[in-house]
Amino acid sequence: xxxxxxxxxxxxxxxxxxxxxxxxxxxxxxxxxxxxxxxxxxxxxxxxxxxxxxxxxxxxxxxxxxxxxxxxxxxxxxxxxxxxxxxxxxxxxxxxxxxxxxxxxxxxxxxxxxxxxxxxxxxxxxxxxxxxxxxxxxxxxxxxxxxxxxxxxxxxxxxxxxxxxxxxxxxxxxxxxxxxxxxxxxxxxxxxxxxxxxxxxxxxxxxxxxxxxxxxxxxxxxxxxxxxxxxxxxxxxxxxxxxxxxxxxxxxxxxxxxxxxxxxxxxxxxxxxxxxxxxxxxxxxxxxxxxxxxxxxxxxxxxxxxxxxxxxxxxxxxxxxxxxxxxxxxxxxxxxxxxxxxxxxxxxxxxxxxxxxxxxxxxxxxxxxxxxxxxxxxxxxxxxxxxxxxxx
Numbered sequence: 001x002x003x004x005x006x007x008x009x010x011x012x013x014x015x016x017x018x019x020x021x022x023x024x025x026x027x028x029x030x031x032x033x034x035x036x037x038x039x040x041x042x043x044x045x046x047x048x049x050x051x052x053x054x055x056x057x058x059x060x061x062x063x064x065x066x067x068x069x070x071x072x073x074x075x076x077x078x079x080x081x082x083x084x085x086x087x088x089x090x091x092x093x094x095x096x097x098x099x100x101x102x103x104x105x106x107x108x109x110x111x112x113x114x115x116x117x118x119x120x121x122x123x124x125x126x127x128x129x130x131x132x133x134x135x136x137x138x139x140x141x142x143x144x145x146x147x148x149x150x151x152x153x154x155x156x157x158x159x160x161x162x163x164x165x166x167x168x169x170x171x172x173x174x175x176x177x178x179x180x181x182x183x184x185x186x187x188x189x190x191x192x193x194x195x196x197x198x199x200x201x202x203x204x205x206x207x208x209x210x211x212x213x214x215x216x217x218x219x220x221x222x223x224x225x226x227x228x229x230x231x232x233x234x235x236x237x238x239x240x241x242x243x244x245x246x247x248x249x250x251x252x253x254x255x256x257x258x259x260x261x262x263x264x265x266x267x268x269x270x271x272x273x274x275x276x277x278x279x280x281x282x283x284x285x286x287x288x289x290x291x292x293x294x295x296x297x298x299x300x301x302x303x304x305x306x307x308x309x310x311x312x313x314x315x316x317x318x319x320x321x322x323x324x325x326x327x328x329x330x331x332x333x334x335x336x337x338x339x340x341x342x343x344x345x346x347x348x349x350x351x352x353x354x355x356x357x358x359x360x361x362x363x364x365x366x367x368x369x370x371x372x373x374x375x376x377x378x379x380x381x382x383x384x385x386x387x388x389x390x391x392x
Contacts, residue, residue, distance in 0.1 A: 014161035015109035049388030069100035182269035193259025210247035296344030
């Protein structure tokens with residue numbers, strides 16, 4: 001099998017890249033180890049930056065997003081029983097974000113790829129990436145499970161969108177890694193109840209961070225800061241709702257709606273960057289190259305930035321014969337990556353209670369929040385970062 005671009009991984013990054021390349025007249029093959037049902041139901045991010053929304057629309061993948069997604073023009077910061085709304089359009093010249101789950105983005109892109117695009121091969125495991133220092137790299141893969149048939153995909157370029165544990169990252173022989181592991185995680189729930197607020201609420205509390213989010217007008221997504229080694233099943237539903245009420249408490253008459261919890265899990269918190277994001281004709285994108293704590297809502301959006309940068313660079317090469325943009329891929333992506341890492345780290349340390357934190361550190365958190373809520377400049381910096389850094 002032969003193609004121009006071999007894409008490993010059918011998450012939002014790999015699927016969007018295939019769509020962008022298709023629209024540019026460049027052929028690709030997508031290899032995905034899981035089955036379609038798994039890809040379309042795995043719960044991940046739910047906040048799309050303005051730039052991501054624009055890219056999906058331009059790619060022809062925004063129709064259902066615009067119909068069913070929830071545009072949000074701000075977030076609420078909650079601390080010391082106080083509430084403060086950050087107005088995104090007023091601070092950023094009109095930018096906003098969209099609440100639209102990664103599962104739905106994947107469903108839309110899969111449908112388009114199967115209808116119009118190149119091969120999208122589910123239950124096809126990439127085993128190794130070879131020859132990336134030549135002009136004919138290849139991906140060895142196996143389809144049909146552990147007893148399946150092995151074959152080779154020959155390419156001009158390989159893009160690894162297969163996450164931290166995938167084969168693409170391990171095919172980069174050198175480079176530097178930067179990492180931070182946090183001593184807490186998020187206990188996340190899905191609940192069949194209408195959201196208790198019409199925008200996301202980020203709450204800093206002495207007992208720990210909490211986040212009120214949503215998946216639809218009838219499904220709430222909420223998170224609690226918990227120790228990193230927490231077993232989600234050790235928390236009863238009643239205990240979860242009681243703790244959420246404590247952490248979202250205010251001095252007004254706001255109240256938290258409760259409902260049946262349909263899913264609960266614990267998400268670890270870490271920051272990770274691999275430099276460079278390219279080796280020969282192998283390009284890393286998304287979690288294969290970088291991971292951010294979810295506090296800044298950047299993970300999916302960073303992956304989108306990576307594949308847009310690659311697609312533009314390859315389209316430029318096809319049109320001009322110049323490798324300049326491909327050669328600049330890693331540096332171009334990393335500028336955006338490190339700004340997102342910085343913002344995600346700032347939001348995490350601003351809102352979470354670190355184990356063993358001193359009263360001095362607690363007061364610094366409150367001072368930082370006071371600064372954001374009393375200074376238009378500080379508030380604008382948060383709004384600009386949250387709604388998204390420029391792509392490319």
